[in-house]
Amino acid sequence: MGNALIVAEYKGDALKKVTRAAFTFAKEYTTKQGGEFHILVLGHNLGAVVDECMSYGAAKVHVADNESLANYLAESYAQVVAQVAKDSGAEVVGATASAMTKDLMPRVAAKLDAGMASDIIGISDEGYFDRPVWAGNAIVSAEITSPVKVVTVRGTDFEPAPKGDAGGEKVEVTVSVDLGSLKKRFEQFEEVKSDRPELTEASIIVTGGRGTKGDEGFKLVEGLADLLGAAVGATRAAVDAGWVPNDLQVGQTGKVVAPDLYVAAGVSGAIQHLAGMKGSKTIVAINKDEEAPIFQVADYGLVADLFKALPEMVEEVKKAKG
């Protein structure tokens, strides 16, 4: 039986919560299909994140720490992932579905001549992968028929793996990437800084749409978010208008989220937006148009002008919190 290898994604010195969801996927898969759960962590000057990888019950943690991996490039990372996949006897090579892995994993799949299933949300007893298609309006059961299978895993559909006892074997990976041969150069990462929680990590999200009409309206969205300790989300319309950074976009082609509470203000509820948030536990919609489709998925709808409703909500939440 082959093993399940998960490519870990981290920020700073800590694993992303969504990576821990991919660990849970691998544990579930190996429980059903046999084999061992392995982790691969790549980068340069990896510190505490390696120790953290050691504490999720993986049989092996492969560590590829090399100067040539200091900056992410799909071309170099794919070489290492494919090499480790072969060396570790991986049958499934997976990662959490993120901007990085969406870029990387298909390249890995092609290297291994493997079939790939993106954004999986479950595993069937036959070992097929359930995944949303058509903006989440259908779920298909996808069988990967190649010996090696590549997947990305939705962080919203698997619980983040809890820390367990340290253990397992640490394996140093010999990295032989020739950056000069890649025909691509990393130039710069332009970080968009924010003190708010990340969308995929937050338990509350407040999202603003075109109805916020710009900075002033978005300030109100952010004000409520900060009071609730929430992440800020946006529709494509709000991102396109330049009011907020691109990585706040929630939807079919942005982030997929499922927080405990999702507040959508000035959001119409287009198919593409719903695809990214309709798994949220409780949805609140604030929209002045009572016909807006967002109300069809909202647990609580408020037909109101957000410029009046959001400041009022801040006052009421302050009162409620005492």
Next chain:
Amino acid sequence: MKILVTAKRVTDPDVKIKVKPDGSGIATEGIDYKVNPFDEIAIEEAIRIKEKNKAEVVVVSVGSKEATKEIRSGLAMGGDRGILVLTDDPLDANAVSKVLKALVEKENPDLVLMGKQAVDGDNNQTGQMLAEILDWPQACFASVVELVDDSKAKVTREVDGGFDHVELDLPAVITADLRLNEPRYASLPGIMKAKRKKIEEIELSSMGLDTSPKVVWHKFGTPAERQAGEIVADVPTLVAKLRDEAKVI
């Protein structure tokens, strides 16, 4: 300079599709088809490059005879000619990347532009796979593309936490994200001209490729529908319900 750009035929992205009652697929009766919106952005980018740098833009699609319409839309926007690889089989991303590789070998483009994902299968795989099997560099989720002397491309990529800036040697594969540009509407003269532009048809079966699927779709299901909840009268009621009923604040 020559640019190969893809035009996948997909169901209208703004129509909510339904699953057939027997779970065998998507109910397609009465549904319109369009160019995959991300491919439309790729086509627009190819045409902008052509307008600036002089280039030939070849619009390609893999699919049924009906996909002629999607290629024509690309030609109406300003593409020069089309290639349609004919097949009625549903191909997975691995197979499509092999077909596109064969077209790249036939046409020798300097650049392949594609959408980052198709809005039907939502795979987001084909461009990356094509780049790998060609041993070309890739820049996916591009929001800015700038060519340098027809031999390099500087690309800004939209990623988690910000923007990634990379430089690629051509030939390369670039996949378009939403904010790369706003596709133009085809003009009436553009549409008229497109009717006379050449579309070469190639039977997939004549290409000698192994396109057997590595991903097989079995049953389709419908996700659990959310029920609309209640409309609350005012903000105090809303906040009270969030605290006492949903217990989320």
